[in-house]
Amino acid sequence: MNGVILAQTLVDGLILGGIFALSAAGFSLIFGVLGIINLAHGIFVLIGAYIGLAIGRETGIDPLAALPITVIVLYVGGYLLQRTLVAAAVRRGSLMSSLLITFGISLMLRDLILLAFGPNVQTLSSSWLLPTLHWGSVLIDGARATGLIASLVLLGLLSFLLYRTKLGRAMRATAQEDFAAGLCGIDVDNVYASTFGLSAAFAGASGIIIGLINPFVPSDDNYWTLNAFVVVVLGGVGSPMGALLGGLLLGAISTFSSQYVGSLYPNVFIFGTLFLMLILRPNGLLGSAYKGSV
Amino acid sequence: MMGAFNKRITGWEWLGAAAVLILLVLLPFVASSFQLRLAQQVLLFGGVALAWSLLGGFTQYWSFGHAAFFGLGAFTAGLLAQALGHGISGPVKLLLGLALAALINFAVAAVMAMPVLRLRGTYFAIAMLALAQVLGEVSKTFDIFQGSMGFVLQRIAVPGLNSVQTFYLLFLLFAVANVAIFVWVKRSRIGMGLTCVGQDEDTAAMLGIPTERYKLLAFVLSAVLTSIGGVLYAYSLAFITTDTVFRIDISLNLILFSMVGGLGTVAGPFIGAAIMIFITQVVLGGLLHLHFLVTGAILVFIVIAAPTGIIGLRNRLPGLARRATGSEART
Structure with missing residues (x-):
């Protein structure tokens, strides 16, 4: 019986972790390329969920089918936001002003x-959810499994974009050294705005998936921002792999602490982990100390 | 900027401060209860924002989690009052609560400073945010802290004054004490050292400024003063839960007030608090659902248009005029 509970907790943790990873991937991207902490990340996640809701209400389109529309809307919104407000703040002064x-x-x-x-x-x-699976006595919830598959596909897409396309190469170059990237003819301002847009788009996509699994309210945004931060701090900045590792770890921490310690404790453990990681290894498990914690 | 460290405080400045103080002491006897409540908040949160500025106003160490100390103070006083029982009078409990909260926050901040102050910039900000969240969650989760159901604090009554007047005067005392401490720190070697840390920490350390010691001192002092604000706030409400004191918007309001008024100035946090409290509670009093929209818009506007706050804007006006003529190259 104990073995089954352990296996079930592990499966739940990994599924949750995959979704956490997607929700944090965009946050990680902005942090890596622009070097700023986007405290509006959680709200992008929620906006994704609410756009899915609004489209479903008005037209009856399935939330998963509405995902591309959400992605486009948030990309454009994020792009414009960066071009106008965020860029002005970064130019104005310290990175603190971007916070x-x-x-x-x-x-x-x-x-x-x-x-x-x-x-x-x-x-x-959504009517497109997978049926709930029984694997031995371990239960795999259909909605969560669908969410996990969608998350992994999207994370794969992000990896492809970053490592196989021209924009991705420009983004990685800008992350390494923005000045030199500019000298090489890359339109750095445009890369920044695209990164912001992409990050918002992936946050919105994760919002739809999260909405399929959990109920949501407008005040959830702090939770998702901090979650993204924990994922990034656990996994390391800037890479989808780091986000995946961090997400899976966070998912495991979350489910194991609620299974074996108490259902009220996951938040204590999540924020405790964040605090400890910041102090012990602020660049993440996969991160390098090259850029330093400045 | 450098002149501020050794310039003498002139007689006119003393006179002005005294006049403001007299007006503030007389205020509770002329103002209405509603006005007094607003003034209460300006004094309390302006004072706490000033305590925040001890570290954040001079350096880049911007704590996004000062609610941690605020809440810790409030909970210390509340739990102590409950443990003492009904046999002891309110004012004595308040004093004991203040002493214990100061002691506990001194210890917590001193222990926390070691790891946290090694982080810089955004990492420090988020570590403090996480600290506040951890403390909030802990107070809510463990039953001995009663965070989710809250506790009642005894009313403090002073003969001849009603409760609003009493707490107004207590908050005034708190604000004046914070102003005195802030001015003293700013004019001392510590203030100059901290300003150097804000400009370039590594260079400052290289030039022999004991940066670690100054940061520690400012951090602990800031935490203790913030916790005292928390105790007073708890007593003024007479009933607190986790959600009334461990609030993320308290942490952020402290930054906002300091930014709006002017970072690192004495009057800035109070001016900022007055403006923001007036806008959100008087102008938007009937439109509570727009509260955050306006706060957010003001925050964005201030950061972009006036990053040095209202006080900085006044000092910057000649420079702005010059820039308008286009003679200054963009850097």
Whole structure:
């Protein structure tokens, strides 16, 4: 019996971890390329879920089918946001001002979501979910399995984009040394904005998947921002692999602590882990100390 | 900027400060209860923002989690008051609570400073945010701290004054003490050292400034003063839970108030607090659902248009005029 619980906890943790990884991939990208912490990340995740909800309500399109629309809307929104507000903040002064700007944006967007959708708990449902599987006595929830598969596909797509396309190469070059990248003819401002847009797009996609699994409310955004931060700090900055590793670890920490310690404790463990990691190894398990914690 | 460290405080400045103080002491006897409540908040949160500025105002160490100390202070006082029982009068409990909260926060901040102050920039900010979240979650999760159900604190009554007036005067005392400490730190070698840390920490250390010691001192002092604010706030509400004190928006308001008014200045946090509290509670009093929208918009606007705050804007005006003529090259 204990073996079954252990296996079930592990499976749940890994599935949850895959979804955490997707939700954090965009955050990691911005952190890696622009070097800023995007405190509006959680709200992008939520906006994705709410766009899925709105499209479903108005047209009856399945949330998973609405995913491409969400991705496009958030890409454009993120691109414009970076071009206007965030770039101005980064140019104005310290990186701290980008923290404040993105926090201000998150406050405004959260209020707009509240005005548009109200404070009630919402859920997404899709008819394309896999059936729930039984594997021995271990149960694999269909919605979560669908979410995991979608997450892995999207993470694969992001990897492809980063390592096999021209834009990806420009982004990696800008992350390494923005000045030199500019000298080589890369339009750095455009790369920054594209990165921001891409990050928002992936956050929105993860929002739809999260909405299929969990109910959500407008005030969830802090949770997703901090979650993304924990994932990045666990896995390391900038790479989809780092996000995947961090996500899986976070998923495991979350399910194991609620299974074996108590259902109220995951948050204590998650934030405790974040705190410890920041102190012991702020560049993440896969990160290098090259850029330093400055 | 450098002149500020050794310039004498002139007689006019003393006179102005005294006049402001007299007006503030007289205020509770003329203002309405609602106005006084607003003034209460300006004094308390302006004072706590000033405590935050002891570290964040001079250096790049911007704590995004000062609610950790605020909440820790409030919970210390609350749990102590409960443990003491009903036999002891309110004011004595308050004093004991203040002493214990200061002691506990001194210890916690001193222990935390070691690892946390090694981090820089955003990492420090997020580590503090995580610390505040951990403490909030712990207070909520473990039953002995009663964070989710909260506890009641005894009302403090002073003969001849109602409760709003009493706490107004307590907050005023708190604010004045913080101003005195801040001015002292700013004008001492510590303030100059911290300003150097803010400009270039490695160079400062190389030039022989004991950066670690100054940072530690500012961090611990800031934590203790913040916790005292937390205790007073808890007593003024008379009932607290985790969600009233371990609030992420308290941490961020401290930064916002300091930014709006002017980072690293004495009056800045109070001016910022006054403006923001006036806008969110008086102008938008009937539109509570727009509260965050406006706060966010002001935050974005301030960071982009006036990164040095209202006070900085006044000092910067000549420079702005010059830039408008286009004679200054972009750097």
